[in-house]
Amino acid sequence: MDELVLRAQKFINVTYGGVSGIYEVEENGRTSWDVMYALTRCLQHELGITGLSNNFGPGTLGALQVKYPKLNASTVPSANFCRIIQSGLYCKGYDGGEIDGKYNDRVSAAVRKLKADMGVAATYPGDDITPKLFKGLLNMDPYVVVNDGSSQIQEIQRWLNGRYADRRDFFIIPCDGHHSRSVQKALMLAIQYELDMEDGVANGVFGPGTRAGLKEHTVAVGTKGTWALLFNAALVLNKRDVSLGRSFTAAHSEAVEEFQLFAHLPATGRGDYQTWASLLVSTGDPTRKGTACDCVTEITNARAKTLVSKGYKYVGRYLSNVPGSDLDKVIKPGELKRIATNGLRSFPIYQTYGGAASYFNYSQGASDAYSALEWARHHGFKAGARIYFAVDFDAVDHQVTSNIIPHFRGIQSVMSENGPEYDIGIYGPRNVCSRVAGEGLSTASFVSDMSTGFSGNLGYTLPIDWAFDQISTIKVGSGEGKIEIDNNIASGRDIGEKSFDPKPAASGLDVKFDMSRRNALLSDVRKYLESQGIPEKGGSLLEGVVQPNSTGDAFSVIMKYDSLITNVARKLKIRKALLICPLLWEIRKFTNMDDLADDGVVTYHTKGDWDPTDEWIKRDSSTGLGQIFAARPAIPARNLAVRRGYIVASILDPDNDSHVWRIWQKLYKDDSFNIATAAHVLIWGAHDVGIPRPNLDYSEENTRLTLKRYRGFKEEAEIDSQIQIGLYQVFEKHFTPLRST
Structure with missing residues (x-):
């Protein structure tokens, strides 16, 4: 905690607590956007602006320019106005002079240091605070290298600020040593200014004027001056190991050739237009002709011939349609054979919704993997194919951490045991692809570079494992051969597939539940359980035993995992009602x-604390959603699944503590693993009692006996199975009609 940041927070709350539109900030001594937003609103209030907002926009900047174009000890209008400046300085890590309302020597020195760190000391000499400087003060941008930033990138950032900060639409960028969206835009503005674009015309967008101008500014060995520096800066921002400087040397040319080879550009070693474009914008030159494409349209013979005639070799097609969507993009029967017959190769894309962070999580990733595997095998993709799982939205970095990476962990977990013959690819923006690959969760990237405005593309380099680079949407051909495609550059990392072995779709499998029928199903489940003496909540007759979950709570959990449960049941060709009941x-x-039993297992395996007289500290307990013991039945059930080819995994020993601990932790922490294991336990249980394997036409009595074995051998298992078979019938009543729709 920083005491002076805390003092700034107290100043905001005490001085402006009664002002409408200025909200109380948490007094924790930590700088945050909430504090900076509050200071911005305080400034707006002091400027007489009535519509207060978090945005330090044109209105705030214009009011400062009119009233106080240069703030210093002589011009600061009030003590509170000065305290806003002092608070901002402290929040930025500079000496604000006690927040006493005095623009003293300490404040003056801090402002001079801030300008030097920003690179604008020559542009704005002295200790005056100009409007743009104030805007840079009241945000979270660092002006010193942080988090292992690059000193070279900081040099670029400071140079850009110093040279262009006085231009109307250029605002001071961070000097933290990291490439970012704001740095990318600043570099683009710099190029436009050097192309003599006027304020209001230069906008940081890679438009026709910029493209035309760059075609006249090829950089080659011997080029000196600002254009050489700008090109060298673009190389550095694209992680090329070159010196900055104002000269383009043989060493720079060699680095350019390496970049051109990496990006599949003509290897000229010169900073030509296409190279400029690839360094500055995610599409590069969008008019480049690719050799790969993807599309939502069926590839007919006529369309295939069009693609071949245009130089295309690889076609990306979708494994399935999006549930609830009218867009019919799924691969059609015979289409892959038709593609191959015409000399093309195909790569599979799996995308359901995937258009918002809320879709992505571990269990959804696991569910998607099961579904993708089913579809890939149905269409006939053989071992070695790579399935590209789509992230089709502008995921910001924290969403990659919180949602996308867990989602791909779920994909990898299922693929490693259920589809190890396939590789995992990812479709998405640059940052998403690079971060997922960096976690070892994908083997190649299909980059959505056509989305040039995505924050995950701006300021990020092309992933090192890129296979396909999507740069434009175009129409090719005519008549029956006309087709709209996404035009992709191919790196050669993935050459697609040319041989297929399609499998007929299995009939009678369960489908995802229609959530519009949710309340009706829940009502029937409740009525049935209550008729069997199981109330909505509670019901335990044992003293001190608490059952925290109601029937509604348990049902909500099941519905949350409906997609995953459905896909596990489809994969194993069992009834999902059989899996749902236990x-x-x-x-x-x-x-x-x-919970107490689970804590005892953790203690046993992590602390070595075990006493045979202690009933709670043991090597195993029933745990997770399905309350499954690791040693028996999980390990024997998984061993049977391995032997029968349902999963690919190691045979484990239920008497080996390390094996038990490994499986127990996954049962405890990983709901998707627990659900799949519950299905394996049901199959193993039938094997254990000598009845046929569960299947889609399982008899009622075999279903009951399988449910009984899941519960064990005691009398309560028999009683529970009599109740559960009725519960099974309740679910089947609602699931059966859906299978025929």
């Missing part, structure tokens, strides 16, 4: 004693 039962019957 899961719902165990979630509903969960007690505080189960």
